[in-house]
Amino acid sequence: MSDHHENSDHNAESHQKSNEPNKKRPFHKLIGHHAKKAGSKFTKYLTERDTIFATVWVFIFIILLGKIPLNLGVLNPLKLGLKDFDFNDVYYSHVGNEQRNDIDKNIIVINIGDANREGIAMLVEKAASYNPKVMGLDVLLDGERDPTQDSIMREVINKNKNLILAVKYQEDSNGKLIGGHNFFKTDSSLFGFVNFPYNSEAESIRYYYPFKKDAHDQHNILPSFTSAILKLYDSNAYKRVEKMVDKKVTIVYSRKVTEKKKQYLVVEPETLMSDGVDSSALNGKIVLFAYATPFNPMDIEDKKFTPMNEKYAGKSIPDMNGIIVHANIISMVMEDNFIKKVPAWGNLLLAILVCWLHMSFFIHYYLESHIWFHLAAKIAQVLSAIFFIWLGIEIYTRYHVKVDMKLSLVTIALAVDVIYFYEAWAVWFHRKSGYKTVFKPHHH
Amino acid sequence: MKKLSILFFLVMFSSLSYAQSQFMLYSMKGNVSVVENNVTSKAKVGKMLDSKAILKIANGGSVTLVCNEAAMFSIVKAGNYPLSKFNDSCQAGRSSVSANYVKYVWAQMTKASVDAGSNRKAYMNTVGAVTRNVNNIWIDSKLDTVNYAGGDFPLSWKCYSEAKEFEVQLYTQDNIATPFFSTYVTKLKINIPDLVAKMKPGNSYFWNAAVKGEMNDDLKVLNYVSKEKFDEVINIINNQKPGGEAPAEEAYRTAFMLEDAHYLADALKYYSKAAQLEPNSILYRSTLMSFKKDYEIK
Numbered sequence: 001m002s003d004h005h006e007n008s009d010h011n012a013e014s015h016q017k018s019n020e021p022n023k024k025r026p027f028h029k030l031i032g033h034h035a036k037k038a039g040s041k042f043t044k045y046l047t048e049r050d051t052i053f054a055t056v057w058v059f060i061f062i063i064l065l066g067k068i069p070l071n072l073g074v075l076n077p078l079k080l081g082l083k084d085f086d087f088n089d090v091y092y093s094h095v096g097n098e099q100r101n102d103i104d105k106n107i108i109v110i111n112i113g114d115a116n117r118e119g120i121a122m123l124v125e126k127a128a129s130y131n132p133k134v135m136g137l138d139v140l141l142d143g144e145r146d147p148t149q150d151s152i153m154r155e156v157i158n159k160n161k162n163l164i165l166a167v168k169y170q171e172d173s174n175g176k177l178i179g180g181h182n183f184f185k186t187d188s189s190l191f192g193f194v195n196f197p198y199n200s201e202a203e204s205i206r207y208y209y210p211f212k213k214d215a216h217d218q219h220n221i222l223p224s225f226t227s228a229i230l231k232l233y234d235s236n237a238y239k240r241v242e243k244m245v246d247k248k249v250t251i252v253y254s255r256k257v258t259e260k261k262k263q264y265l266v267v268e269p270e271t272l273m274s275d276g277v278d279s280s281a282l283n284g285k286i287v288l289f290a291y292a293t294p295f296n297p298m299d300i301e302d303k304k305f306t307p308m309n310e311k312y313a314g315k316s317i318p319d320m321n322g323i324i325v326h327a328n329i330i331s332m333v334m335e336d337n338f339i340k341k342v343p344a345w346g347n348l349l350l351a352i353l354v355c356w357l358h359m360s361f362f363i364h365y366y367l368e369s370h371i372w373f374h375l376a377a378k379i380a381q382v383l384s385a386i387f388f389i390w391l392g393i394e395i396y397t398r399y400h401v402k403v404d405m406k407l408s409l410v411t412i413a414l415a416v417d418v419i420y421f422y423e424a425w426a427v428w429f430h431r432k433s434g435y436k437t438v439f440k441p442h443h444h
Numbered sequence: 445m446k447k448l449s450i451l452f453f454l455v456m457f458s459s460l461s462y463a464q465s466q467f468m469l470y471s472m473k474g475n476v477s478v479v480e481n482n483v484t485s486k487a488k489v490g491k492m493l494d495s496k497a498i499l500k501i502a503n504g505g506s507v508t509l510v511c512n513e514a515a516m517f518s519i520v521k522a523g524n525y526p527l528s529k530f531n532d533s534c535q536a537g538r539s540s541v542s543a544n545y546v547k548y549v550w551a552q553m554t555k556a557s558v559d560a561g562s563n564r565k566a567y568m569n570t571v572g573a574v575t576r577n578v579n580n581i582w583i584d585s586k587l588d589t590v591n592y593a594g595g596d597f598p599l600s601w602k603c604y605s606e607a608k609e610f611e612v613q614l615y616t617q618d619n620i621a622t623p624f625f626s627t628y629v630t631k632l633k634i635n636i637p638d639l640v641a642k643m644k645p646g647n648s649y650f651w652n653a654a655v656k657g658e659m660n661d662d663l664k665v666l667n668y669v670s671k672e673k674f675d676e677v678i679n680i681i682n683n684q685k686p687g688g689e690a691p692a693e694e695a696y697r698t699a700f701m702l703e704d705a706h707y708l709a710d711a712l713k714y715y716s717k718a719a720q721l722e723p724n725s726i727l728y729r730s731t732l733m734s735f736k737k738d739y740e741i742k
Contacts, residue, residue, distance in 0.1 A: 095544040262470050265490055281490025390545050397541045
């Protein structure tokens with residue numbers, strides 16, 4: 001304690017002395033001096049045991065708050081608004097994809113509109129006449145309907161051996177993994193499941209499973225819709241996901257289709273039927289049939305929330321047709337554009353480092369310029385949030401590595417409050433057991 | 445070595461200067477054709493075109509092109525367009541992620557928070573309730589049928605959205621599905637003389653106006669009356685002339701009867717004549733002013 005004050009006095013004295021010849025100092029030395037002074041605000045208390053213990057207390061608080069079995073954020077608008085939020089969403093929605101405009105010419109989406117089974121069959125037949133390499137029908141043709149229409153549909157499905165049907169990933173009454181909800185699926189059909197792993201329709205689609213394995217039967221493996229398509233279209237790309245059974249893969253969204261951006265070719269049914277599509281656009285390509293109304297934001301049928309939503313937090317409307325999500329997955333696999341995630345221990349290590357640095361800075365202001373403490377802390381919190389989100393985005397863009405900055409930012413937010421608790425705790429412990437601390441009783 | 449370097453740079457320079465933009469025809473509307481190597485063919489979605497191609501867009505047609513997989517633009521006016529003139533539209537923004545981030549953060553930090561309701565324009569454009577058979581364009585029922593024989597007269601409408609461009613379409617009686625003429629205007633009216641070149645006297649047409657990019661099924665009748673037919677109408681009106689009618693009164697009565705018969709351009713001529721002949725008449729003046737106001741005549 002006394003050592004610390006001696007140090008402080010010494011610093012103040014040396015600072016006063018060093019101020020005298022300031023006028024004669026060269027500019028670069030002056031900048032160096034101020035940089036050193038600013039740096040000392042971070043480092044002065046870095047190795048103090050109080051900084052280290054206060055950092056530990058921040059994490060104890062985070063663990064304790066996390067252990068409370070009640071949802072304390074039930075009425076907290078901030079928590080509710082940020083429930084489905086990832087800092088990298090800023091990258092997708094506003095920052096990262098602005099400069100990308102390239103169209104993936106391997107994929108063509110054909111809007112089925114309100115066509116019935118006969119209409120869909122006609123569209124498939126018409127597209128098939130252009131010789132696409134693979135066709136994917138992202139429609140759950142559940143149950144029997146009109147016999148004539150069903151018969152036409154079945155004939156078209158049987159005829160086109162490169163047509164992938166959509167099924168739903170589900171279990172039957174015996175707990176066996178099956179691809180359901182498609183009346184036309186037979187043993188010889190090609191199919192893939194189209195459902196995504198999320199808890200409610202209001203959540204963003206961030207992940208997908210290339211393959212799902214039966215919990216009881218190791219040989220019963222169901223491919224996703226995109227994996228089934230890739231198997232026929234590009235064997236090299238397929239090899240990249242072939243072994244990803246039961247592996248949750250982060251979807252890298254690289255393209256969208258809106259009024260402003262058109263990164264997949266979306267063809268209207270009447271354009272296709274009236275020979276309005278150039279044969280080169282379909283020949284040898286992936287043709288996906290689905291309900292696709294990307295140019296009408298008010299039509300939210302089969303639209304999902306994605307990280308590309310312009311409003312990434314708070315109330316919004318779904319932004320992307322399911323088929324465009326599938327198209328993004330296909331593009332990601334073909335371009336080998338996967339994202340690696342920093343493991344949990346890496347994120348924890350980063351959070352400890354960030355918290356430790358900030359704690360040192362906050363304690364400096366708390367003890368030596370208390371009048372400015374809250375102002376400095378708030379400014380530091382805002383600037384740190386901006387900096388660390390930028391850092392996360394830069395790492396994401398340059399190295400395709402996703403660093404979860406959430407914990408780091410939570411520690412920065414908690415650190416200020418923990419200092420008050422820590423001061424009381426340290427003083428109490430000092431009185432009781434002679435614990436050495438830089439905090440004095442009734443410091444402020 | 446020096447010569448080789450110069451040769452290398454020359455080859456590089458010439459290949460760069462000959463680099464052509466590639467255009468993808470993303471979507472189209474109406475009658476669009478492409479001229480490539482002097483061969484004209486129907487334009488098709490997904491077709492790749494180079495700078496040497498020429499796009500021919502008929503009235504009412506539009507095209508959206510994606511250039512070099514970088515920039516996107518649309519052509520909405522009829523005409524012939526050599527794609528070489530759009531090379532400068534192929535530039536895409538090249539700002540870095542960091543620059544975008546700084547711009548985004550700054551824009552959000554400096555964005556003024558506006559009290560809901562204080563922005564009148566935004567307030568007036570809120571949806572409010574569902575609409576039934578109402579579109580953004582409203583054409584006064586007074587213009588349901590217009591008989592036109594000559595003169596200057598506008599077809600006007602009101603718009604409920606913040607549109608800046610409107611599409612005026614003309615249909616023949618035989619085909620009300622596809623307009624035979626379409627033009628874009630920025631004002632909330634179009635003068636009939638601007639359409640006259642597309643019409644033949646003695647024929648009936650339908651017209652409508654829509655916000656650019658939207659549809660309006662509400663068709664109005666525009667009869668282009670021949671001179672002979674109009675003379676007959678005027679004769680009928682003249683034959684109803686009561687005894688002792690002053691010239692101003694006659695003009696006023698003629699105007700009133702012409703307006704009733706939907707000859708609006710001619711009614712304007714006679715209302716103006718009545719007001720001119722008797723400038724002190726409040727009735728003639730106010731009727732002329734009301735008529736002009738009703739039909740958006742400046």
